[in-house]
Amino acid sequence: MTGVNQIRSTFLDYFARHDHEKAPSSSLVPHNDPTLMFTNAGMVQFKNAFTGVEKRRHPRATSSQKCVRAGGKHNDLDNVGYTARHHTFFEMLGNFSFGDYFKEGAIELAWNLITREFDMPTDRLLVTVYHDDDEAYGLWKKIAGFSDDRIIRIDSSDNFWSMGELGPCGPCSEIFFDQGEKLAGGPPGSADQDGDRYLEFWNLVFMQYEQVAPGERVPLPRPSIDTGMGLERIAALLQGETSNYDTDLFRALIGAVAELTSVDARGPQAASHRVIADHLRASAFLVADGVTPSNEGRGYVLRRIMRRAMRHAQLLGAAEPLMWRLVPTLVAQMGLAFPELQRAENLIRDTLQTEETRFRTTLARGLSILDEETAALTAGAQLSGETAFKLYDTYGFPLDLTEDALRPRGIAIDKDGFAAAMERQRAEARKAWAGSGETATEAVWFAIKDRVGATEFLGYDTEKSEGVV
Ligand code: ATP
Ligand code: MG
Ligand code: MG
Ligand code: MG
Numbered sequence: 001m002t003g004v005n006q007i008r009s010t011f012l013d014y015f016a017r018h019d020h021e022k023a024p025s026s027s028l029v030p031h032n033d034p035t036l037m038f039t040n041a042g043m044v045q046f047k048n049a050f051t052g053v054e055k056r057r058h059p060r061a062t063s064s065q066k067c068v069r070a071g072g073k074h075n076d077l078d079n080v081g082y083t084a085r086h087h088t089f090f091e092m093l094g095n096f097s098f099g100d101y102f103k104e105g106a107i108e109l110a111w112n113l114i115t116r117e118f119d120m121p122t123d124r125l126l127v128t129v130y131h132d133d134d135e136a137y138g139l140w141k142k143i144a145g146f147s148d149d150r151i152i153r154i155d156s157s158d159n160f161w162s163m164g165e166l167g168p169c170g171p172c173s174e175i176f177f178d179q180g181e182k183l184a185g186g187p188p189g190s191a192d193q194d195g196d197r198y199l200e201f202w203n204l205v206f207m208q209y210e211q212v213a214p215g216e217r218v219p220l221p222r223p224s225i226d227t228g229m230g231l232e233r234i235a236a237l238l239q240g241e242t243s244n245y246d247t248d249l250f251r252a253l254i255g256a257v258a259e260l261t262s263v264d265a266r267g268p269q270a271a272s273h274r275v276i277a278d279h280l281r282a283s284a285f286l287v288a289d290g291v292t293p294s295n296e297g298r299g300y301v302l303r304r305i306m307r308r309a310m311r312h313a314q315l316l317g318a319a320e321p322l323m324w325r326l327v328p329t330l331v332a333q334m335g336l337a338f339p340e341l342q343r344a345e346n347l348i349r350d351t352l353q354t355e356e357t358r359f360r361t362t363l364a365r366g367l368s369i370l371d372e373e374t375a376a377l378t379a380g381a382q383l384s385g386e387t388a389f390k391l392y393d394t395y396g397f398p399l400d401l402t403e404d405a406l407r408p409r410g411i412a413i414d415k416d417g418f419a420a421a422m423e424r425q426r427a428e429a430r431k432a433w434a435g436s437g438e439t440a441t442e443a444v445w446f447a448i449k450d451r452v453g454a455t456e457f458l459g460y461d462t463e464k465s466e467g468v469v
Helices: 004-017 042-051 103-117 134-144 231-238 248-261 270-288 297-315 323-334 339-343 345-374 385-395 399-409 415-434 439-460
Strands: 060-068 089-097 125-130 151-154 160-162 167-178 198-213 216-230
Touching: 004 060, 004 089, 004 103, 004 231, 042 060, 042 089, 042 167, 042 198, 042 216, 060 270, 089 103, 089 231, 089 270, 103 134, 103 167, 103 198, 103 216, 125 134, 134 151, 134 167, 160 198, 167 216, 198 231, 216 231, 231 248, 248 270, 248 323, 270 297, 270 323, 270 339, 270 345, 297 323, 297 345, 297 399, 323 339, 323 345, 339 345, 345 385, 345 399, 385 399, 385 415
Parallel strands: 125 151
Antiparallel strands: 060 089, 089 216, 125 167, 160 167, 167 198, 198 216
């Protein structure tokens, strides 16, 4: 079996042999980019090279980039634990051309890697192209020899990639693997494309434009290439597994969870094992990159991720804080590829232990309130915004933790009611202060509280904040 660490090296070495400069992963906290909450793709560190602002010594690069998609334009948090292919933290393997090769070079390099180095069976592969991209269509025919039914034209945002609301963007071509009839789902573009049978594992983006303002797109100085292959997904395919969680790396983490909790990882509580393993990686890498749990911005997203995992640890019956005890297994798996993980090991352990110790004191109480309040509710019902707010305010339950807890029972949350309850509390606090006569300090205090409060609110409702911190 080819392990995850070896697959990463094979990818990077292949592109290095083809004259790409190996670039280390950049931080999960994007430098000088207030438009983005977390690095969510390999191209983020090269954004200025695409737009021509930065001149690079070398026109080609390759990397394995740490990514977090738990907020903003690309938000996969709700999927995690419940799909076989989404993580909050994952590695994106990529090759980049800054005005050097374009579509033909990118398709040829990709095809040779997957069919010669990775030995993937060609008859299981298929691709999508943007609906009017005749050039990419023709190149796939020529290079891969695909018949027409294996090059699918897609007329949707799925085949037009953009990093966020602004920035470099362009049409793309995604590569899929047909995992066979044992899995449900139709080919890309079909009505039931969300099934697991056809797995997207690589996206080739033909960077041609820059979105400079909403509704305003200008051509880039030189057409460029940006690709992204999910390491966990390609590892699953090459290891003959249909779930990322069955790859060597995740097996080790999930095995550690099972050992520490004595709960079977293949049993009915498997989703909890998966959530814990996934969120452990996201938490550890975020702490290593300098994020600490807090009540606003990035720190609040980290806190949400940690607390969600901690609830699942509690579901598995963990009598003591669990997450910090998994850190050595993670460092053993990934520490060589990411030395920052080794350097921050103690900090990661301490941060997880402190957060979990603190949260456990209110978690159990909050969960029993949630049980009482929802005892009479059945699938399709809604939990009142008031109750969700009480759990948030008194027991520190982020909204998505409550959502995740109710999900298996098909119960939703009245989010408008939640927002209204939060607003009401703010107004009351303001009124109480107004009577105290401390006008000058009061003004300052409310200015701070409103700012912190507002950021905190956007923190978990990241769909609306679009990732802007
Ligand atoms: P999907 O449609 O499956 O959500 P995507 O189209 O949003 O994926 P891209 O933005 O094209 O993903 O990212 C490039 C590659 O990164 C994908 O082809 C996939 O292999 C991988 N990837 C994307 N999101 C995730 C995730 N949440 N977890 C693991 N891998 C991911
Ligand atoms: Mg996606
Ligand atoms: Mg996709
Ligand atoms: Mg894609």
